[in-house]
Amino acid sequence: MVQEYSGSGDPAKSLELLWGIQAKPTRGPKPALTVGRIVTAALRIADAEGLAAMSIRRVADELGVGAMTLYRYVPGKGELIDVMLDTVYRELPLREVDGDWRAKLDEVARESREMYLKHPWLLQVAVSRPPLGPGVMAKYEYELSAVEGIGLTDVEMDAAVALVNGYVHGAVRSAVEAAQVIRSSGITDKEWWEAHEPLLDKIGDTKKFPLASRVGTTVGQEFDAPYDSSHAFEFGLARVLDGIAALLKDR
Amino acid sequence: MVQEYSGSGDPAKSLELLWGIQAKPTRGPKPALTVGRIVTAALRIADAEGLAAMSIRRVADELGVGAMTLYRYVPGKGELIDVMLDTVYRELPLREVDGDWRAKLDEVARESREMYLKHPWLLQVAVSRPPLGPGVMAKYEYELSAVEGIGLTDVEMDAAVALVNGYVHGAVRSAVEAAQVIRSSGITDKEWWEAHEPLLDKIGDTKKFPLASRVGTTVGQEFDAPYDSSHAFEFGLARVLDGIAALLKDR
DNA sequence: CCTCACTGAGTACGCTGTACGAAGTAACTG
DNA sequence: CAGTTACTTCGTACAGCGTACTCAGTGAGG
Numbered sequence: 001m002v003q004e005y006s007g008s009g010d011p012a013k014s015l016e017l018l019w020g021i022q023a024k025p026t027r028g029p030k031p032a033l034t035v036g037r038i039v040t041a042a043l044r045i046a047d048a049e050g051l052a053a054m055s056i057r058r059v060a061d062e063l064g065v066g067a068m069t070l071y072r073y074v075p076g077k078g079e080l081i082d083v084m085l086d087t088v089y090r091e092l093p094l095r096e097v098d099g100d101w102r103a104k105l106d107e108v109a110r111e112s113r114e115m116y117l118k119h120p121w122l123l124q125v126a127v128s129r130p131p132l133g134p135g136v137m138a139k140y141e142y143e144l145s146a147v148e149g150i151g152l153t154d155v156e157m158d159a160a161v162a163l164v165n166g167y168v169h170g171a172v173r174s175a176v177e178a179a180q181v182i183r184s185s186g187i188t189d190k191e192w193w194e195a196h197e198p199l200l201d202k203i204g205d206t207k208k209f210p211l212a213s214r215v216g217t218t219v220g221q222e223f224d225a226p227y228d229s230s231h232a233f234e235f236g237l238a239r240v241l242d243g244i245a246a247l248l249k250d251r
Numbered sequence: 252m253v254q255e256y257s258g259s260g261d262p263a264k265s266l267e268l269l270w271g272i273q274a275k276p277t278r279g280p281k282p283a284l285t286v287g288r289i290v291t292a293a294l295r296i297a298d299a300e301g302l303a304a305m306s307i308r309r310v311a312d313e314l315g316v317g318a319m320t321l322y323r324y325v326p327g328k329g330e331l332i333d334v335m336l337d338t339v340y341r342e343l344p345l346r347e348v349d350g351d352w353r354a355k356l357d358e359v360a361r362e363s364r365e366m367y368l369k370h371p372w373l374l375q376v377a378v379s380r381p382p383l384g385p386g387v388m389a390k391y392e393y394e395l396s397a398v399e400g401i402g403l404t405d406v407e408m409d410a411a412v413a414l415v416n417g418y419v420h421g422a423v424r425s426a427v428e429a430a431q432v433i434r435s436s437g438i439t440d441k442e443w444w445e446a447h448e449p450l451l452d453k454i455g456d457t458k459k460f461p462l463a464s465r466v467g468t469t470v471g472q473e474f475d476a477p478y479d480s481s482h483a484f485e486f487g488l489a490r491v492l493d494g495i496a497a498l499l500k501d502r
Numbered sequence: 503c504c505t506c507a508c509t510g511a512g513t514a515c516g517c518t519g520t521a522c523g524a525a526g527t528a529a530c531t532g
Numbered sequence: 533c534a535g536t537t538a539c540t541t542c543g544t545a546c547a548g549c550g551t552a553c554t555c556a557g558t559g560a561g562g
Contacts, residue, residue, distance in 0.1 A: 028508030166421030243490030279539025
């Protein structure tokens with residue numbers, strides 16, 4: 001399936017939605033729903049069953065209303081995802097950390113990681129032009145504050161933050177998807193490699209691709225061992241932060 | 252939309268498909284198609300119109316056959332994407348670079364970037380358990396060869412390669428998506444920010460989120476300027492490689 | 503009380519992946 | 533040679549999707 005695009009609708013409508021600026025109607029019957037209730041239901045489904053299960057009809061069922069009713073509150077599915085995303089962002093702790101930029105960026109990465117683990121469907125949402133809701137803005141502000149005043153230009157600050165975010169996104173995605181594949185197929189990585197070793201051998205795997213088969217086997221075994229998956233995360237994060245540190249040292 | 256998952260079908264069937272191991276039938280009419288022709292057509296559609304446009308019916312139309320005909324050659328859409336992916340990987344130059352690990356990893360990143368720019372739909376394919384076709388294996392082997400023998404453990408080698416790949420994936424995705432949004436909406440980042448400045452001001456943007464609005468504005472202007480988009484890529488890549496360099500230095 | 507903005511939701515359209523089964527083709531067997 | 537049988541193509545169908553359109557019912561303002 002293709003990625004779900006956030007912000008595919010009218011940006012102005014999205015912003016109104018995100019900031020809760022809606023001219024309240026005076027006439028007519030009281031609305032039975034609120035955007036908040038819809039978002040809560042949608043989040044519950046997405047958290048539990050993934051983004052694919054979160055269809056408009058499904059959310060409507062959950063709320064005991066007709067499918068088309070949701071369109072009275074939300075312009076479309078894209079905008080609903082926008083609000084879901086901003087809502088999740090708004091619930092981040094954004095803890096203030098005493099220490100240097102490195103300690104702060106570390107916390108930024110850690111909070112993002114927790115968020116993705118809690119809401120794995122976020123990994124499937126493409127945030128090209130992020131919905132500038134209060135949650136997204138607050139998160140961005142928090143991230144930038146970690147690298148403010150350490151000698152980077154504005155563009156570099158954005159790039160550094162993007163670098164960390166990109167790393168976390170990629171790292172968590174690998175881990176989550178590996179876990180999901182194991183859960184859905186009931187086959188661990190090791191078992192999978194072992195099952196296909198005969199075929200791969202016949203192809204000439206170990207001869208043509210000596211490094212790939214050596215490293216692949218090692219990594220596969222490592223991953224299946226009762227293994228603290230945050231090890232790999234820490235390793236990569238340290239490298240990313242080292243890279244930023246090296247840049248600062250040059251100045 | 253949700254991400255398209257590769258390799259959702261029977262792994263054994265996928266492998267047979269990827270390596271072209273198919274027991275040829277003797278009886279019955281000659282097949283009108285080949286897997287190769289199907290993949291070529293699918294790639295043409297995906298490259299030109301994105302992964303969302305690449306439906307089974309669309310590919311079948313392109314080939315002038317009924318939709319269900321494709322299922323005689325390919326178990327399902329997931330496996331088709333597997334083969335598409337491996338095919339693209341197989342076309343990578345994988346240039347041998349004279350120089351140290353850094354020069355080699357640089358080339359690895361550059362080739363990946365070119366690949367993503369040429370086949371943007373790859374950014375939407377989730378490669379959790381990569382289809383171990385010849386292309387994927389060759390690429391992995393090539394990547395590992397860049398960091399072989401420089402003092403990393405097998406697991407670290409894999410992590411280093413994953414780090415670079417993850418960075419490239421994230422960086423190119425941001426750039427491509429930004430460009431796609433501009434093309435589809437006809438609005439540049441700058442125009443978008445300017446259009447919503449009044450609303451954001453009313454909300455108290457600049458007061459509540461001083462860093463975000465300052466940096467956001469700067470970055471927006473920078474991006475719209477006739478700007479070599481590889482600048483940002485180079486910056487981030489340099490940071491990633493610096494990080495790996497720092498690890499090697501500690502040893 | 504009437505008006506009319508507003509809400510809820512049934513129906514329908516075009517799209518998706520793919521299971522099933524019927525019909526046609528060509529090579530092997532008797 | 534005919535008969536069998538493996539194999540191909542593909543029309544039909546099903547369950548699901550997002551959402552446009554339409555219309556009946558509601559309830560506050562004039």
